[in-house]
Amino acid sequence: MLTLLSIKDFAVVKAAELEFGPGLTVISGETGAGKSLLVDALGFLSGLRADSGMVRHGAERAELSAQFDLADTAPARDWLREQELDEGDDCQLRRTLRADGGSKAWINGRPATLAQLAELAGLLVEIHGQHEHQALLSKSSQLALLDGYGGHEAALDDVAAAAAQWSTLLREREALSKQGDVSDRIAYLEHQLGELERESLAPEAIAELGASHRRHAHAAALIAACDAAFARLAGEDAPSMARQLQQSRIDLARVAEHESRLTDVDALLDAAAIQLDEAAALIERIREDLDVDPEQFEEMERRLGRIHDLARKHRVAPEQLAVQQEALAAELESLRGAGKRVAALDGEIESARGRWRTAADALSKARAKAAKALSRSTTSLIGELGMGGGKFEVALEPQNGERPDANGAERVEFLVSANAGQPPRPLRKVASGGELSRISLAIEVAALGGDLVPTMVFDEVDSGIGGAVAEIVGQKLRALGGKRQALCVTHLPQVAAQGHAHYRVSKAASDGVTQSAVERLDAKQRGEELARMLGGVEVSKEARAAAKRLLDNVN
Structure with missing residues (x-):
């Protein structure tokens, strides 16, 4: 779980420090105030390519840091232990972006490559929004989500064990075959x-x-x-x-x-x-x-x-x-004995292939069942989120099965039709960022509990919607926050009202330079912010009353 995000000299943010807890945290602010910069900061901490344009004007470098609590994140703890970068149940990711275009990264205070940063961050946080941040656009992530949703851990272990045995025998035969006439x-x-x-x-x-x-x-x-x-x-x-x-x-x-x-x-x-x-x-x-x-x-x-x-x-x-x-x-x-061993290996390899095929077939059946259930559930949620007529499908793509594969006999592709009558297309080819975010939200809610990544970030998930649909989006995000830590950048009061915590990003000119500031809101400030989001610059009594109703209606 993300516990602290620290930003210094990043874009229009001179310095900001945000503390996070469990549940849903919402981030709001006026257009252009820099709400999405917090998501961008997490993106760079997740290994995105350095961009010198993100260094605040006049500064030598931007400094980004994120602190995570790993108490309930076994995969990340295991990864850190394997890399000899572990520090108990805490983890810090740190990165600097220099104005000359260079960058450096650290994990728990020790120098790290961007590849290591990206690999570890992939176990800690998922960012849903812009295409380059989308974890769900990766086929491997889609397959992992489906298997998590279906609870296929035991079947996956059987397939992986059979594939490992098959691979070992193939390597032995290949080594003997290379010897030729001995x-x-x-x-x-x-x-x-x-x-x-x-x-x-x-x-x-x-x-x-x-x-x-x-x-x-x-x-x-x-x-x-x-x-x-x-x-x-x-x-x-x-x-x-x-x-x-x-x-x-x-x-x-x-x-x-x-x-x-x-x-x-x-x-x-x-x-x-x-x-x-x-x-x-x-x-x-x-x-x-x-x-x-x-x-x-x-x-x-x-x-x-x-x-x-x-x-x-x-x-x-x-x-x-x-x-x-x-x-x-x-x-x-x-x-x-090589000749005799080669002859024996042919039989052993065929037996190993059969064991893998049996295990892979069992996994395939389980995946097909889970794919249908996830497709139905996500399609229903897409409709609730303002994409009436939209359809979601989990397509299973068979592999040739001629070589041992620890992931089974198929790959997964998430297909989406945003509107009725349109053929489903791969999720990674969906053009609208707002649609992509809402579809991602629908998938995560439908697969609730099956995703091992503890922190999910949604950037402008409510883009292009309003009214009752916005309230549903907020409710779904809050439900997600009940199982996983969720962060959402939003401009809709119906969504912001559902948060367990609320940050406001504002901007102001200081010495002719625009700067953004981040503030955590208490109950009174939160009501005022919702009223501003409802009524604009001039906050009326009606807007305050509506804001109060939104907060009172939150379960």
């Missing part, structure tokens, strides 16, 4: 896998091969070092280290009774002797394992060479060859 690819993969499978490519196996290669490459140096170390430990050419340690322990034991700390030294020397024995045993075992074998070394070199060649060929590190092998094996398995 025999060459299969032969290539088999050859590649054969090369890889001949080697042990597990990372730990490659690491062990590298370590063995290094041992064999340095076998001579390792043997020499082990022999020299063992000779020193074993004492082949001189007293062994173990013998020297034992002698040291004997020498220290003779005097240990005079220094208690020598007991600790003896324990350390004993541990060192044990470790020296273990080290000598390990060196001996290592030496026994070492052997200079040129043939074995050459075989290792060949294996490492093959592994590095494979790594270069597949453009991966040697340690990644096992992963590459698994990937090629998976692709090969997929290609070997």
Whole structure:
């Protein structure tokens, strides 16, 4: 619901701020005062193309802002969340129009594109009046309104789910079909896998091969070092280290009774002797394992060479060859089963098409029933709104049904005949702005409760009517306001009297410049405004009495 509209330096409005509540809010004023500028401001906040001519003369830019309460507007909340622009249950649309022709837009204080502004505004407000503002001129909006009127949510979900499954299967078959004859690819993969499978490519196996290669490459140096170390430990050419340690322990034991700390030294020397024995045993075992074998070394070199060649060929590190092998094996398995999968897909696609057709047929029947009911109800209301002989039709246009369509098997076109004897024409081709507004009002009233957009704006919906018809228009707008927030720019007192709230737009010259001002009317001011609308510039007692009767007659 729209709660606040702020305008600055827009056309002849220097500054204005309007607060809105639920129900019907009417806006009146003298001809040329700028009543429709409020609708224009909402239009620009809904993404209309920037117009530098709307910037007030002498100002650098016009600033427009609208505040919405989203408590009962789940689609808008969901959209904001998806776009990461959400701010709880409140939403602000802001836009500037520069005198040089540029413009900027913000949603909840963050920069936004006009496309985003238009998409979000479409979930918040519908403007009925000028052709470029008309939400109901869009076929997609017409279809959404019919489905909302008929309560087709469950049927739409079934169609969308069936279409999604059908689309997924079609994409899979298309991807497989693009592969064409895969025999060459299969032969290539088999050859590649054969090369890889001949080697042990597990990372730990490659690491062990590298370590063995290094041992064999340095076998001579390792043997020499082990022999020299063992000779020193074993004492082949001189007293062994173990013998020297034992002698040291004997020498220290003779005097240990005079220094208690020598007991600790003896324990350390004993541990060192044990470790020296273990080290000598390990060196001996290592030496026994070492052997200079040129043939074995050459075989290792060949294996490492093959592994590095494979790594270069597949453009991966040697340690990644096992992963590459698994990937090629998976692709090969997929290609070997592609033919069978294509054959199976044909059957699955046909089944999915059948499920979609069943769901779409059920939706089509529901739409046909709702279309007849909406046509009858709207035609009746058109007559009440001063278009006697007029006729409204909801035409269902079948689609070919050869591709999955989440919206069903038809599109909708709203057709209107404004006068008896005239053939129905698409609503978007109705020339008269006044007729278009009244037809839109009739549709909205007939579909009351089925439209998810919370705020509807009617600009000069009462153009070209008067008397009893004007009173009916006002009553219909008030009824609409009971279900949705409605704003109406009007010049008829019969319509203005039906409002739950009333704003008056006036203009005056200040320093030779015409400016408009907007004022919310209290009960007394409202009576005076209705009297002015009834009697003109000179407000008579009779006009005031008539204005009072209008207000008293409002339910």
